[in-house]
Amino acid sequence: MSLQEIIFIVLSIVSIVTALGVIISKNPVNSVLSLIVLFFSITCHYIMLNAQFLAIVNFIVYMGAIMVLFLFVIMLLNLNAELEPQKRNWLKYAGAISGGALLLVITGVLRSASMASLDMENASEIGLIQNLGHTLFSQYVVPFEISSILFLTAMVGAVVLGKKD
Amino acid sequence: MPVQYYIFLSIALFCIGVMGVLIRRNAIVIFMCIELMLNAVNLLLVAFSKMWVDAGRIDAAAAQLFVFFIMVVAAAEVTVGLAVIVMMYRNAHSVDINILNRLKN
Numbered sequence: 001m002s003l004q005e006i007i008f009i010v011l012s013i014v015s016i017v018t019a020l021g022v023i024i025s026k027n028p029v030n031s032v033l034s035l036i037v038l039f040f041s042i043t044c045h046y047i048m049l050n051a052q053f054l055a056i057v058n059f060i061v062y063m064g065a066i067m068v069l070f071l072f073v074i075m076l077l078n079l080n081a082e083l084e085p086q087k088r089n090w091l092k093y094a095g096a097i098s099g100g101a102l103l104l105v106i107t108g109v110l111r112s113a114s115m116a117s118l119d120m121e122n123a124s125e126i127g128l129i130q131n132l133g134h135t136l137f138s139q140y141v142v143p144f145e146i147s148s149i150l151f152l153t154a155m156v157g158a159v160v161l162g163k164k165d
Numbered sequence: 166m167p168v169q170y171y172i173f174l175s176i177a178l179f180c181i182g183v184m185g186v187l188i189r190r191n192a193i194v195i196f197m198c199i200e201l202m203l204n205a206v207n208l209l210l211v212a213f214s215k216m217w218v219d220a221g222r223i224d225a226a227a228a229q230l231f232v233f234f235i236m237v238v239a240a241a242e243v244t245v246g247l248a249v250i251v252m253m254y255r256n257a258h259s260v261d262i263n264i265l266n267r268l269k270n
Contacts, residue, residue, distance in 0.1 A: 002166070002263070004166055005166055005170075007166065008170060008185050012170075015174065015178060015244075016174075016177055016178070016181070019177075019178050019181040019182070019201055020181060021182060021200065022166075022181075022194070022197055022201060023184060023185035023188065023189060023194070023198060024183060028191060028193055028194055031193075031194050031197055032197065033199070035197050035201070038204075039204065042204050042207075042208055045171075045208055045211075046208075049171075049211050049212060049213070049214075049215045050218075051211045051214060051215075051229055053224065053229070053233075054207075054211060054229055054232055054233065057233065057236060058207075058236070060202075062198065062236070063242055065240065066200070066239070066240060066243050068228070068258050069244070069247055070193065070196075070197065070237070070247070071249060073193065073247045073250065074193060075251075076251065077250075077251070077254050077260065079191070079193070086244070088260040092188045092190070093171070093253075094187075095184060095187030095188035096184055096187075096188060098183075098184075099180050099184030099188075100184045100188060101186060102179035102180050102183055103176060103177065103189040104236040106176050106180070107173065107176060108171055108174070110169070110173075111229055113169070113251060115166060115168045115169055115172075115263055116168060116173075116216055116219065116220060117167045117168060118166050118167070118168050118215055118216055118219060119219045120166050124215065124228075125219050126214070126220070126225050126226050126229070127214075128230055131188040131226055132226055132229055132230060132233075135227065135230060136230055136233070139227075140227075141229055143234060147234060147237045147238075150237070150238065150241050151237070151240075151241055153241075154240075154241035154242075154244045154245050154246050157244075157245065157247055157248070158244045158247075160249075161227070161245070161257060162248045162251060162252065
């Protein structure tokens with residue numbers, strides 16, 4: 001087993017355990033902390049896949065901005081484990097069983113698919129900021145500008161929603 | 166390393182996200198599960214991009230830019246969604262999604 005596979009397996013175990021921690025833990029703060037560890041492991045996956053730009057963006061946007069926003073809202077709302085709303089038990093089992101059935105079905109479908117294998121030994125240059133920026137600002141400049149309008153709309157929408165009426 | 170490893174990891178993360186949306190009632194945790202599903206798909210796109218690069222295609226950067234745009238949309242969605250949750254808490258003093266039943270009438 002090569003070094004890359006060992007790293008992949010360790011990172012995958014961390015990802016799946018923390019993902020289960022997000023949905024199992026009673027306290028929402030623990031969920032957010034598990035989600036931060038999950039995002040960190042996904043960032044490590046991106047670095048393994050030679051997507052350096054996306055790793056940095058994931059680190060800054062998800063682990064910096066979005067998680068701070070979640071933690072801030074949880075602090076603002078003063079949520080804790082006692083106030084946590086609980087579903088009825090049979091509904092929980094039904095949800096877990098249907099999610100597991102989805103997992104089984106997709107896994108069963110894709111189990112026999114034949115795909116190319118990833119060459120982890122040679123690093124590709126495609127994920128560097130220079131290449132991605134060149135593509136972004138030549139081919140994808142219109143979606144880029146539209147996303148700025150989307151951000152403006154989201155910002156105005158959040159302010160309007162949060163205003164005391 | 167076969168690309169199947171990444172496919173199965175993404176499927177597992179996505180299904181855990183689906184399970185979380187189904188079994189939790191806290192609106193904030195449901196939001197976090199949606200983020201989890203988006204990240205599973207992002208990971209899959211990056212793995213396919215790497216596969217495309219190894220196959221000798223030079224246009225594999227598009228997959229990584231898709232991931233970038235997914236992150237942009239997710240950030241905007243989180244902003245508005247958390248504002249909605251704060252408004253919901255202000256009006257109902259709870260983040261239980263069953264409270265939203267009262268939207269029926």
